Amino acid sequence: MNNNRIQINILHGKREGNVFLRGTLFDGPQKLDFSESAKRMALLPKEDAGELLSRTNGFFSAVSSDGRSGWMAVDRLRTMPLFYGTRNDTLFISDSARWVLEKIEEREMDPIARQEFLLTGYVTGPDTLFSRVKQVQAGELVRFRADDDGSIVLEPQRYFRYLHHDYLREDEASLRKRLDDMLLPTFRRMLEYVAGRTIVVPLSGGYDSRLIVLMLKRMEYENVVAFSYGRPGNQEAETSKQVAEQLGIRWEFVPYSDEEWYQWYRSPEMQAYFEYADGLCSLPHIQDWPAVMALKREGRIPEDSVFVPGHSADLPAGSRSKTFPDLYRGENDPETLVSAITRYHYSLFAYKEGDRSPFSARERILKVLGDPAQYPDAASAFESWDITERQPKFIVNSLRVYEHWGYAWWIPFWDTEFMAYWQRIPPERRLNQNLYIGYVNDLAKEMGVAVEEKVPPRPSFKKTPFVVGIKTALRITLRTLLLAHLYVNRLRKHDHLSLWGCFTNQWIAAIFNKQQQSINGAFALSRIILLDEELNSATKNKR
Structure with a gap:
């Protein structure tokens, strides 16, 4: 019998039949209810799984098993992680990496993964800090079965990679119109999901969160709260406040101090959050953890609020071109690409290839990139690596903060239509984010928001x-x-956030x-x- 050889422990989400599902799916403008979503997922074994998942919009994770075989999948950004591992003849699947670790009884961290985590803040590919605990990658479906010979067979399939294609060779006015035409249905889907609840926006001094509040104002959605945090009077918070006031949005501020951070960082509540959020592969995001705690405990936002952060419009729009402009001007040398990824992402500690043997950043990077022929240019490959690794495991994983405090979330800039638009924008139009920033600034003027020549840069001290x-x-x-x-x-x-106070x-x-x-x-x-x-x-x- 195979019934006990596939053990599933899903802590979040619901079950219908053999399908465990978490999240929300859309078919075009239509939000699917749970039953319809589960039925759609149940079709995966019968249809082209890659094609079906690729046309599915929304954020989800799903597992299906009949006790002998099945599959597990996450959305394009792995917004709701899944983990798995095997011991002897048994497969363990869960949305809790620690549950899997407990079941496989592994007690030592993998030295390669450990080095990578210290350099990047996450572990790349399907790996975690433990060699026998694996994660379903962004845009991946993993089929599994328990064979009669006692073996567990795993067949991973990447149904989505962020690849640029069919570049639009149009003037800027035409591309801006396409951007505008795309944003409207993208935000309508978000409002369909929100269903009248309070939208809470972490409003920084940057363009991404600013675009969110501009679009909400444009669409006349009034149930909005913006917030910021950090040392009183910091420039990010001041810019945030100014934008909120000009748009008539209620603005909340949560002050931070070194002394408070020292206590927060050592609190049992934050230790519990770490265990929930790290997935044994990611550095938990904490910078707005105290702010959300304060908003909740002080009753400043409703219990059913939906957080809408600005992750991460700047990346597909070309933000990395400011650091590596040559990649966006036709540079296609593979070694230059690998060097750029190493410099940008493997940078939490000083690193030079070969000085931490047997760890090699180059080998890890190339393993994720795969066949270089699939990328039209180096800029596409650079962004694809980021969207496969850093975004899901470091940036988007910050959504765990909202979940920890009991709130829902939505990230409109990872809507499939938003992604599809930028996949067709040529690198020269993404250079310095000119297309994107120009659009946001024009929309701000249209909505009566004063636009600065340049958004104040986030303080950086390490290279002064x-x-x-x-x-x-x-x-x-x-x-x-x-x-x-x-x-x-x-x-x-x-340190405008007082994080060193930890x-x-x-x-x-x-x-x-x-x-x-x-x-x-x-x-x-x-x-x-x-x-x-x-x-x-x-x-x-x-x-």
Whole structure:
């Protein structure tokens, strides 16, 4: 009998027949109810799974099993992760990576995955920090069956990759009109999902969240709350407040301080969030965790609110071109591409290919990229890698914050129609985000919002001359206490979110020995240390 050889533990979502489903699906403008969605998913074994899933809009994860065989799938962005692993002749599937880990009884982190996590904040491909715990990748369907010879057969199929194709060689006015024509149905779908509830927008100083509130105002949706957070008076929050006031949107602010972060970071509530959010493969996002907590506990937003963050219109619109313009001007050398991905993504700690053997960023990158012939240019390959890895596991995984506090969410800029539009925009039109920023600025003027020449950049301190000089001096003088003290104080002063408050001065100075290069590097190292402690504790309890 095979009934016990496929064990499924889905903590979120509902079941109909053999299908476990979480999420919301659309067919064109029509929102499908749960029963219709489950019926559609049940057709996967009978139809071309890739074609059916590719034309399905919305955000979901699904598992189907008859006890002997079945399949599991996630949407294009892996917004609702699934994990699986095998032990002996049994397959374990769950939306909880820790449940799978417990069942397969693995007790040591994979050294390659561990190195990658420290450099990027996530683990690429189907891997996690544990070699026998796997994850369903963005845009992937995994078929499985339990054979009579005792083996578990797994057949993964990527039904979606973000690939550019059929470039639109039109003037900017025509492309802007197409963008406008696409945004309207995209936001109508979101409003269909929201169904009159309060929309809560994390409104920063950037263009993405600004476009969300502009579109909501344009569509005359009034049940909107915007919020910001951080040190009182920080520039991001001030810009956020100005935009909200000009649009007549209620604006909330949650102040942060170093002292509060030190307590929040060590609280049992946040430790529980870490276990929920990390999936044993991702660095949990925390920067708006206290803000959402405050909004909830102080009754500033309704319990049934829907959070709508700006993830991540800037990426398909060409934001990476500011760092790597040559990729968007026809550069197609594969090694230049790999170098760009390494520099941008494998950057939480200092890294040079070959210095952390047997780990190789180049090998990990090429494994994800696959056949280079499928990309029309290097810019397409660069964005595809980002949308396959960093977006699902680092950026979009921040949605776990809203779920932790009991709220729903929607991310309109990962609507399939939005993605399809940018897949046809040539790289020269994505260069410096000119097409996108021009559209947002014109819409802002139309809606009566004053447009700055340039959105204030998010504070970055790690590459200023002061920091470079201090780093050099620290290495030369073995990081004397005086220089370490100066460095730490400077970090805290320029941290508009007070995130460095999570750590003591001694710890911040100590991690400099490891050539840590950003706040996320500090958090990644902290997570690995805590996971080690968790594993050691579990091992002792087993004895």
